[in-house]
Amino acid sequence: MTEFATARRSRITPEREAELYEAVLELLREVGYDALTMDAVAARTRSSKATLYRQWGGKAELVAKAVRHGKPGGSVGEVDTGTLRGDLHALTLRSDDCEMEQSSALMRGLAMAVHGNPDLLKAFKEHLVEPEMAEFGRVLQRAVDRGEVRADCPALQFVPHMMIGAFAARTMLDEQPPTQAFLLSYIDAVVLPALGAPTP
Amino acid sequence: MTEFATARRSRITPEREAELYEAVLELLREVGYDALTMDAVAARTRSSKATLYRQWGGKAELVAKAVRHGKPGGSVGEVDTGTLRGDLHALTLRSDDCEMEQSSALMRGLAMAVHGNPDLLKAFKEHLVEPEMAEFGRVLQRAVDRGEVRADCPALQFVPHMMIGAFAARTMLDEQPPTQAFLLSYIDAVVLPALGAPTP
Structure with a gap:
C-alpha cells in the first residue's frame, strides 16, 4: 500500500x-x-x-x-428589539428548553476537564462562552447608548456572571434544568433591577 | 479467627x-x-x-x-450586623480565599457525579448547599423585617442563584477562583441593587 x-x-x-x-x-x-x-x-x-x-x-x-x-460561533441574526428587556428576552428565547438542557449538561460534563487541559479550555471559551458574551456585550452597549443603563453602572461587568451563573446554579439548587421561563423571570427580577434598567 | x-x-x-x-x-x-x-x-x-x-x-x-x-452543617456563630449589606459581607468574609478556592474545586469535581448518583446528590445538597442557603434565608428574613427589602421583592427567591451562580461562573468566565474581593463587589453591584436594598 x-x-x-x-x-x-x-x-x-x-x-x-x-x-x-x-x-x-x-x-x-x-x-x-x-x-x-x-x-x-x-x-x-x-x-x-x-x-x-x-x-x-x-x-x-x-x-x-x-x-x-x-455550536456556530457567529450569531443567528442580530437581536435588536429597541429595549434591553426585549433584547435579553429575545436572546433567551433563541434556545428552546431542550437546547438549554443540552447546554447545561455539556457545561457540567466539561467543568472539571477544562481545568488542566488548556486546549479544551480554549475550545470551550472560544466556542461556547465568548460568542454568547460578545452578544450580551453588544446588547448592553446599545442599552447604554439609549440611556437605559448608566455607562458607569457597576453591575455591567457582572452580566455574564449573573446569566451564566443562574444557568449553572439552576440544576445544582433546584434539580431541574434551566428553562426559558426560569431565565425570563430571572432577567426581570435580577438582571434588569441590578442594572437599574426599566422592568415590566 | x-x-x-x-x-x-x-x-x-x-x-x-x-x-x-x-x-x-x-x-x-x-x-x-x-x-x-x-x-x-x-x-x-x-x-x-x-x-x-x-x-x-x-x-x-x-x-x-x-x-x-x-463541612459542619451548623453555622459558626450567627451573623447579625444590623444591615443586609453588613450581613452578606460578613457571611462572605467567613471563608478565606483559600477555602473559597477549595469549595469551588469541590463543586467542579462533583458537578457531573451528583447527576445519576442520588445518594451523592443528597449528601451534596444537605451538607454543602442547604446550610448556606438556610443562612442566607435568615439574613434575608431579617432584612425584610427591618424594612430594607420588600417582602414581595421578586429577586428574593433568586438570591441563592445569584450567589452560588457567581461563585461557579467566576472560574468558568475569568479563569480564576472566586475570592472575597470578587464576591464583595458582586454583592454591592448586583445582589443589593437587585433586592432594592441600600448600597454603599
Missing part, C-alpha cells in the same frame, strides 16, 4: 465528521469527559478505534474539535 | 476516619469524582483497598460520607 493510498483511506466525509462530533457531544452530556472513552465513541459511531486515533490523535483533541464544531 | 475479632479489626479510629475523608475531598478537588480511584485513596492514605471496601462498600458511599464529613 502506498503512502498516498493510506492518506486517502483515512479521509472521512464532512457529514461523517459532523455525525462523529455530535456523538461525542452526546456522550459528554451523558457521562462527562472523564468517563468518556474512545471505545464508547467507536461503538456509538460504528467506527474503529484505530480510525479515531489516526484522525484525531486522542480523546482530548477529539473532544476539543467536537466542542468547536458543536 | 472469630466473627468478633474480624469486627474489631475492621474498626478505625475517628481521627483516622477524618484523615481519610480529608484525603478523599483533596482527591475530588484535584481530579474530580470520575477520575478518583480507590487505588488513589488507598495510596494517599496508606491504607489497603480491602479496608476501604470493607469499611465503605465502594467509591460512591465513601465520597458521600466524605462530603457529609467535610
Whole structure:
C-alpha cells in the first residue's frame, strides 16, 4: 500500500465528521469527559478505534474539535428589539428548553476537564462562552447608548456572571434544568433591577 | 479467627476516619469524582483497598460520607450586623480565599457525579448547599423585617442563584477562583441593587 493510498483511506466525509462530533457531544452530556472513552465513541459511531486515533490523535483533541464544531460561533441574526428587556428576552428565547438542557449538561460534563487541559479550555471559551458574551456585550452597549443603563453602572461587568451563573446554579439548587421561563423571570427580577434598567 | 475479632479489626479510629475523608475531598478537588480511584485513596492514605471496601462498600458511599464529613452543617456563630449589606459581607468574609478556592474545586469535581448518583446528590445538597442557603434565608428574613427589602421583592427567591451562580461562573468566565474581593463587589453591584436594598 502506498503512502498516498493510506492518506486517502483515512479521509472521512464532512457529514461523517459532523455525525462523529455530535456523538461525542452526546456522550459528554451523558457521562462527562472523564468517563468518556474512545471505545464508547467507536461503538456509538460504528467506527474503529484505530480510525479515531489516526484522525484525531486522542480523546482530548477529539473532544476539543467536537466542542468547536458543536455550536456556530457567529450569531443567528442580530437581536435588536429597541429595549434591553426585549433584547435579553429575545436572546433567551433563541434556545428552546431542550437546547438549554443540552447546554447545561455539556457545561457540567466539561467543568472539571477544562481545568488542566488548556486546549479544551480554549475550545470551550472560544466556542461556547465568548460568542454568547460578545452578544450580551453588544446588547448592553446599545442599552447604554439609549440611556437605559448608566455607562458607569457597576453591575455591567457582572452580566455574564449573573446569566451564566443562574444557568449553572439552576440544576445544582433546584434539580431541574434551566428553562426559558426560569431565565425570563430571572432577567426581570435580577438582571434588569441590578442594572437599574426599566422592568415590566 | 472469630466473627468478633474480624469486627474489631475492621474498626478505625475517628481521627483516622477524618484523615481519610480529608484525603478523599483533596482527591475530588484535584481530579474530580470520575477520575478518583480507590487505588488513589488507598495510596494517599496508606491504607489497603480491602479496608476501604470493607469499611465503605465502594467509591460512591465513601465520597458521600466524605462530603457529609467535610463541612459542619451548623453555622459558626450567627451573623447579625444590623444591615443586609453588613450581613452578606460578613457571611462572605467567613471563608478565606483559600477555602473559597477549595469549595469551588469541590463543586467542579462533583458537578457531573451528583447527576445519576442520588445518594451523592443528597449528601451534596444537605451538607454543602442547604446550610448556606438556610443562612442566607435568615439574613434575608431579617432584612425584610427591618424594612430594607420588600417582602414581595421578586429577586428574593433568586438570591441563592445569584450567589452560588457567581461563585461557579467566576472560574468558568475569568479563569480564576472566586475570592472575597470578587464576591464583595458582586454583592454591592448586583445582589443589593437587585433586592432594592441600600448600597454603599
